[in-house]
Amino acid sequence: MIGNYESMLEKLTLEEKASLCSGLDFWHTKPIERLGIPSIMVADGPHGLRKQVEQSEQVSVTDCLPATCFPTGSCLASSWDTDLLSTVGIALGEECKAAQVSVLLGPAVNIKRSPLCGRNFEYYSEDPYLSSALATSYINGLQSNGVGACIKHFAANNQEFHRFTVDARITERALREIYLASFERSVTQSKPWTVMSAYNKVNGIYASEHPLLLNEILREEWGFSGLVMTDWGANHDRVAGIEVGEDLEMPGNEGLNDQKIVQAVQKGLLNEKDLDRVVTRILRLVDRACENLDENVTYDQEAHHQLAKDVASKCMVLLKNQEATLPLDPTKQVLVVGPFAKKPRFQGGGSSHIIPTKVSDVFSSMQHLGSVSYMQGFSIESEICDKALEQEVLERSKQSETVVVFAGLPDEWESEAYDREHLRLPENQNELIRKLAAEHPKIVVVLSNGAPVELPWIHEAKGVLEAYLAGQASGAAVADILYGIVNPSGKLAETFPLRVEDTPSYLEPQRSGDTVVYAEDVFVGYRYYTSRKMPVLFPFGFGLSYTKFSIELLTCSHSICTELDEVTVQIRVKNYGNCEGREVVQVYVTPPKGKVSIPCLQLRGFQKVSLKPGTSKIVTFMLNKKDFSYFDDGLKQWVVEGGDYCINIGNSSDNLCVSHTICMRKSSENFLTFTMDSMVSELLSHSKGNALLKPAFDLLPFDLSGESGKMMWEIVKAMPVRHLVTWSNGKFSESMAEELLKTLNTRV
Numbered sequence: 001m002i003g004n005y006e007s008m009l010e011k012l013t014l015e016e017k018a019s020l021c022s023g024l025d026f027w028h029t030k031p032i033e034r035l036g037i038p039s040i041m042v043a044d045g046p047h048g049l050r051k052q053v054e055q056s057e058q059v060s061v062t063d064c065l066p067a068t069c070f071p072t073g074s075c076l077a078s079s080w081d082t083d084l085l086s087t088v089g090i091a092l093g094e095e096c097k098a099a100q101v102s103v104l105l106g107p108a109v110n111i112k113r114s115p116l117c118g119r120n121f122e123y124y125s126e127d128p129y130l131s132s133a134l135a136t137s138y139i140n141g142l143q144s145n146g147v148g149a150c151i152k153h154f155a156a157n158n159q160e161f162h163r164f165t166v167d168a169r170i171t172e173r174a175l176r177e178i179y180l181a182s183f184e185r186s187v188t189q190s191k192p193w194t195v196m197s198a199y200n201k202v203n204g205i206y207a208s209e210h211p212l213l214l215n216e217i218l219r220e221e222w223g224f225s226g227l228v229m230t231d232w233g234a235n236h237d238r239v240a241g242i243e244v245g246e247d248l249e250m251p252g253n254e255g256l257n258d259q260k261i262v263q264a265v266q267k268g269l270l271n272e273k274d275l276d277r278v279v280t281r282i283l284r285l286v287d288r289a290c291e292n293l294d295e296n297v298t299y300d301q302e303a304h305h306q307l308a309k310d311v312a313s314k315c316m317v318l319l320k321n322q323e324a325t326l327p328l329d330p331t332k333q334v335l336v337v338g339p340f341a342k343k344p345r346f347q348g349g350g351s352s353h354i355i356p357t358k359v360s361d362v363f364s365s366m367q368h369l370g371s372v373s374y375m376q377g378f379s380i381e382s383e384i385c386d387k388a389l390e391q392e393v394l395e396r397s398k399q400s401e402t403v404v405v406f407a408g409l410p411d412e413w414e415s416e417a418y419d420r421e422h423l424r425l426p427e428n429q430n431e432l433i434r435k436l437a438a439e440h441p442k443i444v445v446v447l448s449n450g451a452p453v454e455l456p457w458i459h460e461a462k463g464v465l466e467a468y469l470a471g472q473a474s475g476a477a478v479a480d481i482l483y484g485i486v487n488p489s490g491k492l493a494e495t496f497p498l499r500v501e502d503t504p505s506y507l508e509p510q511r512s513g514d515t516v517v518y519a520e521d522v523f524v525g526y527r528y529y530t531s532r533k534m535p536v537l538f539p540f541g542f543g544l545s546y547t548k549f550s551i552e553l554l555t556c557s558h559s560i561c562t563e564l565d566e567v568t569v570q571i572r573v574k575n576y577g578n579c580e581g582r583e584v585v586q587v588y589v590t591p592p593k594g595k596v597s598i599p600c601l602q603l604r605g606f607q608k609v610s611l612k613p614g615t616s617k618i619v620t621f622m623l624n625k626k627d628f629s630y631f632d633d634g635l636k637q638w639v640v641e642g643g644d645y646c647i648n649i650g651n652s653s654d655n656l657c658v659s660h661t662i663c664m665r666k667s668s669e670n671f672l673t674f675t676m677d678s679m680v681s682e683l684l685s686h687s688k689g690n691a692l693l694k695p696a697f698d699l700l701p702f703d704l705s706g707e708s709g710k711m712m713w714e715i716v717k718a719m720p721v722r723h724l725v726t727w728s729n730g731k732f733s734e735s736m737a738e739e740l741l742k743t744l745n746t747r748v
Contacts, residue, residue: 002037002287005280011035014272017279018261021242023252026059026232027052029286030252040289042150042229042250046106046122046138047072047088047347047471048354049095061353067095068304068472069347069354071312073108074450075468077124077493078543079315080584081608082137089141089149091307094299096147102289103148103194105351107135109182110198112451112494113158113524114505118419121348121450121469125493126525127540128181129603135182139190146292148193148285151186153231155179155213157198160419162514164233167201170518175202176631177522180217187222193285194227197246199234209240219245227285232351239264243271247278301357309360309473313480314582317466317490318544325442325462327484327546328402330370335397336363337377337432338406345408345448346474350416356472362406362446365479373400380410383426390432397440404482405433408448423454423500433457446478452496455537466490484546489582489608491543491652495526498537504528522630526653527599541586541603541652547577547613551585551649553658554618560663563640567623567662571649575611582610586650587621589628592643592664595685598630601653623647628664634672642666674741680724681717686744693740699728 002008009017016032024030024039031039044050049067052060070076070088079085096104108119112126124131139149156168156179170179186192195218198207207213208230218224229248235241238249238257242264249257264270318326328334341363347354366372377393379386397403407429413420424430437443437460444463447453448470458464465488467478480486497503504520523531526540550573557568573583587605591598605621628645629638642664650656666687674683683689697704702712721741724732 001291002283005283008035008037008283009276009279012279014262014265015258017275018258019255020279020282021238021247021261021275022249022255022257026251028252029248029282037283038286038290040102040286041100042103042105043096043099043101044351045092045104046108046352047076048352048356049092049099049101049104050352050354051099051101061349061351062355064355065099066355066357067099068301068308069356070308071315071471071474072121072347072352072450072469073124074121074493075312075315075470077130077134078317078466078468078490079311079608080130080491080493080606081314082133084311084314085134085137086141087307088311089138090144091299091304093142093145093147094297095304096142097145097292097294097297098299100293100295101147102293103150103285104142105150105152105196107138107149107186108152109135109186110153110155110157111179111182111524113518114503115423115452115494115497116420116500117158117451118160118414119348119350119416121414122352122416124182126495127493127603128178130493130606131182132185133606135186136190139186139192143190143193148289149190150194150196150229151183151192152196153198153207154183154195154218154228155198155207156202157200157207159516160417164199165201165514167204167515168518169203169515171521171633172636173631173633174518174521178524184222187218187224191224192226193288194229195224196229196231197234199231206234206236208234208246209237209244211244214244214246225281227281239270242278243274245278247281305358305473308471309476309480312470312474312477313486315468315490316470316477316481316488317468317492317542318481318488319464319466319538319542320458320461321544321546322462325402325444326465326482328370328404328482330483332371332401333399334366334370334372335393335400335403336366336372336374336406337393337403337436338429339376339378339380340406340408340446340448341374344475345411345469346471347469348414348416348450349411352416354472359472360475362475362478365476366482369479369483369485377405378426378428378432380426383428385428385431390435393432394435394439397436402442402444403436403440404444404446405429405436406446406448407433409450409453414450420451423452423497425453425455430456434460437461444482446482448474452494452537454499458537466492484579487546487579487581488543489545489584491541491584492538493540495529495536495540496538497529498535502529502534502536523599527602530601530653531599539652539654541584542654543584543652545577545581545583547575547579547581549581549583549611549651550574550576551583551651551657553649553660556647556660556662558662560665562665563625563628567647569621569623569647569649569660571619571621571658572616573609573611573619574616575613578613580610580612582608583651584608585619586652587623588648588650588653588656589623590646590648591628591630592641592645594641594643595681596630596632601648603653640664640666674721674744676722676737676741677720678741679717680719680721683721683744684717688744692743696724696728696732696736696740699731700724701727
């Protein structure tokens with residue numbers, strides 16, 4: 001144990017302090033042997049431990065120790081199950097501890113601004129409420145085993161194209177409501193040991209040296225006291241990073257920037273107190289890590305494989321089940337088609353690539369449950385249709401009750417470092433599915449992909465199961481769902497659009513250069529589609545079950561309230577089907593029409609409920625001020641508008657079964673500082689505005705109640721205050737205007 005940090009700072013030389021601020025190599029912090037400061041190890045995650053073999057001198061995604069590959073982020077998020085994420089975190093902590101890894105680089109919680117982002121398979125959702133709730137549980141589970149989490153990538157790392165240099169231009173409102181909100185709850189509630197800053201710029205400043213992000217918001221507002229490290233190679237200006245609390249530069253680079261830190265202190269360009277704060281946080285992390293190391297810890301690989309299977313089966317989403325085609329009848333012949341059935345695709349490419357301890361394939365698993373045969377049907381290596389393979393499948397399909405096609409994206413189509421170019425499946429897969437559907441009445445498609453795809457044959461297939469990239473036990477999990485051993489309970493954590501051209505960020509493409517304007521602002525994902533009433537392929541929150549549920553509103557604590565009140569909503573969920581199942585109750589808030597554009601639906605609560613047939617359960621939700629707020633760019637604060645809010649409850653964003661309207665009465669003013677350039681409409685938003693402005697209105701040469709009254713009224717509302725003076729020919733004088741502004745700007 002290092003112990004007294006102030007005493008240690010006194011013992012450290014300036015050069016030693018600087019040296020601690022960068023890694024020893026790719027995965028270790030630097031030791032100071034003369035003072036007994038050890039080195040600790042970090043390793044890649046987030047859905048498995050990627051510990052590179054110690055002797056390896058180069059970065060490798062294959063030269064790693066075997067570990068359990070759990071479902072990737074997009075799959076895990078489809079569980080909508082915080083307890084499940086905690087369980088995964090606990091298991092990952094066990095594996096890290098057994099491998100002497102002190103910090104796992106995960107979870108990854110960046111928002112899915114576009115479905116084309118190459119790394120979306122690692123990320124949870126397009127919605128920050130869901131993303132942060134799941135990440136919080138994951139972190140709690142992981143850190144309960146004495147292994148630190150590293151929540152990443154802070155912030156707005158929403159594309160891979162030009163990720164080292166791109167400048168994400170985002171309003172502060174969109175940052176606060178969408179992109180930072182995905183981090184905030186996890187940081188404040190689960191207190192991760194570390195945060196990883198992103199490669200990109202945000203509004204012109206690199207994330208690794210961003211004073212607003214790292215200092216004002218992360219540390220001062222959210223109270224984060226842990227360590228901030230760069231993404232690997234994300235450092236831009238090391239001295240600027242030290243000043244705003246970027247503690248650790250990774251990976252190690254033979255101390256290239258250490259000397260810059262020393263020189264900056266010596267020349268008075270960097271306050272040594274800033275450096276001391278950084279070093280203290282590094283020492284604190286090392287202490288915490290060493291305190292939790294245990295060389296005697298092991299874990300049960302087979303138990304973790306079975307856990308990976310259980311987790312995967314609770315994440316997969318049943319998208320279509322026409323005529324109750326699923327579950328399959330084990331006594332009937334099933335034809336399995338597609339290479340993915342024998343060689344599953346269960347993870348994405350890049351730094352999160354895990355060497356699994358074992359892999360279960362679908363075909364072998366299905367053989368244990370029913371009567372199945374296999375045909376290849378198509379090639380994964382090419383998009384070109386193989387007519388011979390197709391014809392063989394079409395002939396064999398006539399002998400089977402059901403045909404299950406295992407379709408998906410090839411490995412190289414989804415990876416870190418580059419984005420997808422489109423949402424299509426390989427054309428040879430689409431063509432085979434169409435031909436089979438034209439000749440066979442029961443076609444089921446199982447998808448292996450990390451993000452949304454277009455499904456041009458959706459109206460022809462009888463069943464569709466979205467398996468996502470479900471980890472090393474995905475094959476067994478798929479088989480269990482197909483044969484009804486497990487009732488599917490996943491819900492989409494992202495919208496499946498009909499086509500890429502419909503997506504909110506389409507007109508500001510990811511490949512548009514080094515500046516990307518987030519023109520859609522807060523209208524990301526379902527917030528955009530529902531507000532525009534646009535049709536989608538599958539909506540956010542959607543997922544079918546083999547049983548049926550009903551949702552009814554029991555009570556809501558308020559019909560009239562203020563922003564200071566906590567609103568309690570009670571729901572009864574009932575399983576009125578024939579088998580046990582799990583339903584996700586989702587709560588969305590619809591705001592009143594106000595002075596700013598707010599999405600017509602925003603997720604504000606969810607809970608997954610397990611029910612036996614014929615049973616019901618009461619679920620309670622608590623809504624507070626934040627759930628009714630938006631961030632006001634001008635006021636730099638969260639604001640609740642007065643008016644009628646609708647609380648909607650259902651099992652997806654487009655299936656809201658019940659609702660309750662509450663009238664929100666403002667308990668306080670949202671203070672703007674009014675000036676002569678403020679618009680009249682802004683002054684009218686103040687509770688005293690209308691009364692104080694009436695004398696000015698009476699002096700204007702406009703008939704506000706005549707035939708053109710509406711037009712005249714809109715003209716007046718759009719005026720800056722100074723125009724009231726000129727249009728009244730000075731009758732409403734400048735001194736009167738200034739007195740009015742003084743009154744409105746007085747905070748009582």
